[in-house]
Amino acid sequence: MNFDFSPEENAFREEVRQFIADNYPKHLTESRRAEFTKEDFLSWHRVLAEKGWVAPHWPEEYGGPGWSVTQRYIFDDECAKANTLIVLPFGITMLGPVLMHYANDAQKAHYLPRILSGEDWWCQGYSEPGSGSDLASLKTKAERDGDDYVVNGHKIWTTLAQHADWMFCLVRTSQEDKPQKGISFLLIDMNSPGIEVRPIITIDGSHEVNEVFLTDVRVPAENLVGEEGNGWGIAKFLLGNERTGIAGVARSKNAVKRLKEISCAELVDGEPLIEDMDFKKKISELEIDLLALEYTELRTLAAESAGRGPGAESSILKIKGTEIQQKVTELIMEAVGTYSLPKIPMLDTGANYNLVGPDYSQGVSQSYFNMRKTAIYGGTNEVQRNIIAKFVLGL
Amino acid sequence: MDFDFTEEQTLLRNMVQSFVQDNYDFDSRMKIVRSDSGMSRENWSQFAELGLLAAPFDESLGGLGGGAVDTMIITEEFGKGLVTEPFLPTVVLCGGLLERHGSDAQKDMHLPPLISGEKIWALAYSEPKSRFNPANVQTTAKKDGDGFVLSGLKSVVNGGPWADYLIVSARTSGEGWQQDGISLFIVDKSADGVASQDYETIDGSRAADISFENVKLSAEALLGTLDAGLPLLEEALDYGIAAICGEAIGGMHKAHLATVEYCKTRNQFGVAIGSFQALQHRMVDMFMEYEQSVSLTYMVNMHVGGDAASRARAASGAKVQIGKAGRYIGQSAVHLHGGMGMSEELNVGHYFKRLTAIDAQLGSIDYHLKRFGSSEAA
Numbered sequence: 001m002n003f004d005f006s007p008e009e010n011a012f013r014e015e016v017r018q019f020i021a022d023n024y025p026k027h028l029t030e031s032r033r034a035e036f037t038k039e040d041f042l043s044w045h046r047v048l049a050e051k052g053w054v055a056p057h058w059p060e061e062y063g064g065p066g067w068s069v070t071q072r073y074i075f076d077d078e079c080a081k082a083n084t085l086i087v088l089p090f091g092i093t094m095l096g097p098v099l100m101h102y103a104n105d106a107q108k109a110h111y112l113p114r115i116l117s118g119e120d121w122w123c124q125g126y127s128e129p130g131s132g133s134d135l136a137s138l139k140t141k142a143e144r145d146g147d148d149y150v151v152n153g154h155k156i157w158t159t160l161a162q163h164a165d166w167m168f169c170l171v172r173t174s175q176e177d178k179p180q181k182g183i184s185f186l187l188i189d190m191n192s193p194g195i196e197v198r199p200i201i202t203i204d205g206s207h208e209v210n211e212v213f214l215t216d217v218r219v220p221a222e223n224l225v226g227e228e229g230n231g232w233g234i235a236k237f238l239l240g241n242e243r244t245g246i247a248g249v250a251r252s253k254n255a256v257k258r259l260k261e262i263s264c265a266e267l268v269d270g271e272p273l274i275e276d277m278d279f280k281k282k283i284s285e286l287e288i289d290l291l292a293l294e295y296t297e298l299r300t301l302a303a304e305s306a307g308r309g310p311g312a313e314s315s316i317l318k319i320k321g322t323e324i325q326q327k328v329t330e331l332i333m334e335a336v337g338t339y340s341l342p343k344i345p346m347l348d349t350g351a352n353y354n355l356v357g358p359d360y361s362q363g364v365s366q367s368y369f370n371m372r373k374t375a376i377y378g379g380t381n382e383v384q385r386n387i388i389a390k391f392v393l394g395l
Numbered sequence: 396m397d398f399d400f401t402e403e404q405t406l407l408r409n410m411v412q413s414f415v416q417d418n419y420d421f422d423s424r425m426k427i428v429r430s431d432s433g434m435s436r437e438n439w440s441q442f443a444e445l446g447l448l449a450a451p452f453d454e455s456l457g458g459l460g461g462g463a464v465d466t467m468i469i470t471e472e473f474g475k476g477l478v479t480e481p482f483l484p485t486v487v488l489c490g491g492l493l494e495r496h497g498s499d500a501q502k503d504m505h506l507p508p509l510i511s512g513e514k515i516w517a518l519a520y521s522e523p524k525s526r527f528n529p530a531n532v533q534t535t536a537k538k539d540g541d542g543f544v545l546s547g548l549k550s551v552v553n554g555g556p557w558a559d560y561l562i563v564s565a566r567t568s569g570e571g572w573q574q575d576g577i578s579l580f581i582v583d584k585s586a587d588g589v590a591s592q593d594y595e596t597i598d599g600s601r602a603a604d605i606s607f608e609n610v611k612l613s614a615e616a617l618l619g620t621l622d623a624g625l626p627l628l629e630e631a632l633d634y635g636i637a638a639i640c641g642e643a644i645g646g647m648h649k650a651h652l653a654t655v656e657y658c659k660t661r662n663q664f665g666v667a668i669g670s671f672q673a674l675q676h677r678m679v680d681m682f683m684e685y686e687q688s689v690s691l692t693y694m695v696n697m698h699v700g701g702d703a704a705s706r707a708r709a710a711s712g713a714k715v716q717i718g719k720a721g722r723y724i725g726q727s728a729v730h731l732h733g734g735m736g737m738s739e740e741l742n743v744g745h746y747f748k749r750l751t752a753i754d755a756q757l758g759s760i761d762y763h764l765k766r767f768g769s770s771e772a773a
Contacts (some may be wrong), residue, residue, distance in 0.1 A: 202738060267571050268528075
């Protein structure tokens with residue numbers, strides 16, 4: 001057992017750090033009150049694509065960098081330390097591996113390079129108003145008509161669909177079998193006639209998620225991935241991939257660092273908050289939780305690199321990872337104190353807004369509100385616990 | 396022992412309840428909080444007409460003599476409707492200070508227009524570095540002839556944008572967070588040298604950072620005794636806590652109720668999700684936290700008129716409980732609603748936000764845990 005990084009790995013870390021310092025778009029580093037735009041996300045994506053680093057876990061034959069599990073870990077860690085924008089997961093993390101595993105050669109040749117380059121922005125058409133945790137009950141219908149499928153239905157919580165060129169979508173192609181068997185995995189052009197995207201404003205005041213209404217949308221049958229009726233298997237494969245990235249250890253470490261900085265700046269009757277034993281204890285408990293999760297993730301990665309793929313244990317990463325992400329935003333809000341009350345505009349309303357309070361206080365409560373979603377999305381934490389109970393504990 | 400409400404109190408509750416039902420449904424409220432001003436003057440006039448702005452004051456002052464319990468009844472119903480109008484700063488915090496410590500002249504001048512709804516008040520006591528401690532005052536009021544000159548910055552003044560008058564805490568002697576040397580002043584917000592930076596708060600209400608630059612005050616602006624304002628301020632904040640606890644239990648009640656209803660009707664896997672034991676137990680825990688909060692809200696409202704030590708202990712204890720319960724119930728209500736809980740278009744997220752904001756008002760959980768710990772048990 002050895003947790004030390006080799007000299008080569010340390011050199012790699014230095015290389016990544018230098019690359020970010022030299023190439024990360026400067027205008028994305030300042031604290032901003034508006035949301036990041038599509039162009040903001042793409043500008044960092046393109047820099048990484050140019051370098052060949054945008055898809056760390058893709059095999060080299062598809063344009064990945066061919067990194068080891070440890071290198072991928074180091075790369076994520078350095079990006080988080082530099083507080084870069086994330087590379088959106090929909091194309092790179094979610095759809096990419098699905099296409100490699102299930103798609104035909106023509107589909108791979110067409111879609112994978114466009115995911116890498118950032119040319120296509122993907123969104124995920126999974127949840128429906130009546131189908132959240134019980135995803136297999138989804139009702140969006142795709143009926144074959146000549147060379148096309150005709151799709152009708154209603155997707156919801158579709159993240160950043162307002163920017164999307166394409167949606168990978170779970171649709172029902174058969175009503176006859178048990179629900180899981182009638183589901184197919186379809187790639188839908190978001191510019192198709194009959195698609196309407198409506199924003200959902202969330203409690204932090206931001207526009208991240210949407211409803212997508214599909215009315216008689218014609219989708220070429222060649223956009224089907226895998227066999228008709230095999231969509232549930234693909235969906236489960238994809239959700240497994242979603243879970244491994246969801247621990248967010250490196251980002252949480254960064255957030256803990258911010259929490260400590262704020263706690264040094266905030267004074268309680270003249271003394272820094274971080275010297276307050278009660279608050280210090282809360283930070284320490286959080287840090288220990290995070291440290292444990294870091295090593296749990298490393299163990300999962302080590303098992304993965306030894307060919308023992310992520311099993312149901314990866315649900316631990318989702319549950320603990322999101323609990324920690326929520327806790328750290330909660331403690332940051334507490335640390336800021338009274339200046340956690342002003343609200344910053346998240347949407348560009350054109351109205352003038354003068355900031356009050358220290359820079360580090362801006363929007364902290366809204367981040368706390370926003371992070372409540374993490375225990376809900378990607379399979380609620382209750383569903384994750386059910387998975388562990390059933391598949392790990394055999395209950 | 397009697398925890399029942401009197402007939403008059405029940406009538407008061409019914410009246411406020413029907414006002415909230417008729418005028419403060421979700422859509423009406425969203426219209427108010429999204430408007431430029433963020434409050435409804437029409438509602439404020441209605442409060443005056445219904446006697447709500449007069450409720451706690453003594454009958455000799457034109458009030459209805461209701462005291463803290465009547466105030467709690469009003470704020471609890473306001474909490475259910477997420478009412479944003481500045482009842483707490485105007486009536487409870489500032490009105491209470493005027494009633495208990497104002498001179499006859501101050502009461503005569505200020506209470507009638509407050510009770511009639513003409514003038515709105517805000518309590519400007521917190522500062523950028525004060526971190527919940529009302530003794531931590533850097534704003535100064537220096538002697539100037541018969542009067543004073545006020546300079547400093549007050550932060551996150553709840554209801555500040557709407558206020559005509561402020562009660563401001565300032566150092567007339569001493570420094571840092573010394574107990575002595577703090578005085579309270581009545582300040583006309585339109586006076587020269589007063590500048591208000593207004594903004595929306597996370598719960599849809601409004602607050603302001605208000606600066607005072609060499610604001611000239613007459614001797615009559617002093618409220619209470621020179622250098623001895625802190626005990627009055629502490630007392631006012633404890634009355635504020637008693638009232639905000641009422642608001643909090645109103646919000647908790649609605650958030651919990653909405654969650655139970657949602658889990659009874661939301662179906663997944665062919666059954667109502669409320670049939671899952673993991674969710675049932677969470678809703679039971681929410682319920683218990685709510686009941687514990689009701690208990691301490693009643694307790695503080697019965698003790699708030701007592702001596703300083705038992706009042707502080709009661710208020711801090713209650714504020715800790717509603718802070719913790721508000722967080723747990725708010726978070727759980729959003730979570731059990733799933734994605735719907737995250738939507739701005741559903742009421743449950745707004746209860747969550749208001750309950751979150753309440754913890755950062757009038758002292759947080761941590762602040763009041765320490766204050767409770769350092770207070771003597773009666």
